[in-house]
Amino acid sequence: MRALVSWAIVRLGHLRWFAAAGRWLMPLDRRLIRLTDGRLSVTGWRTAPPTLLLTTRGRRSGQLRERPLLYARDGDAYVVVGSNWGQARHPGWSANLLAVAAGTITVDGETTGVRAVLLEGSERDRVWPLLLRVWPAYRDYDARSGRSLRIFRLEPVRSAGR
Template sequence: MRLSEVILRLGHRRWFATAGRLLMPLDRRLIRLTGGRLSVTGWRTAPPTLLLTTRGRTSGRLRERPLLYAWDGDAYVVIGSNWGQAGHPAWSGNLLADPAATVTIAGQTTAVRATLLEGAERDRVWPQLLRVWPAYRDYDARSGRTLRIFRLEPVRRGG
């Protein structure tokens, strides 16, 4: 069994979510230091990960968070699962307050604008996210809330 298959199976376990929350600061540093080549979950076998930078809605400080993502055309789709916890993750509130953000993938940083997806648009991308991380279904059931899904559209400069 490949590492990616093991990770996908373990993602459904509560203890894995707890470990993930604890490893998040290490993952953020590792992604930043290696230009996105390495993550706590592995190398090329890991689900696709980006580093999202938002502006804190209260502090005004820049906040970084590694997130799994799916492609939607030329945009990225991310979900505020918060590992199945009852509360929304802080980064999702930051995007609601200020949708301007950046994503860093493999050392390349791109300015993006976030849109909260609802209704049919949300339903359309849900299967894409489940292909990346099937445990989102468990996190959704466990959280007792509607998980926020954002489409991160690259900002076109000039022209």
């Protein structure tokens, strides 16, 4: 059943109405991830596309902002894309990371500090297929948005004592 749900979500991800619904489900997803320590998400169970909870500081407000995001692993780092469901504008969290390249991520109930690096050129091209394996609809969002989607590598910050 879980595999069927995951398959359906990935297939539906390409459709405009699904992207519109996804924007409205974000607050629910944030709560569900937090309450279940990452075991559940609106996108399904652990077999669904991997989801992390990114916390950034608002570039204007200074307030903490949480956003569930799909991710791909790249070594010990996490790669995320600012698709904004294919809208013409970049998502706010990506502008927050451009202003302050630091935040935290919560994956499977574990919270880790990260340093964000905006990927460009060949490095961006290298990770794009990793993201498409996680969520093939990113290709549609890229075409629909009319902009270059921001891709970030979130590198865990190691404390001096470790």
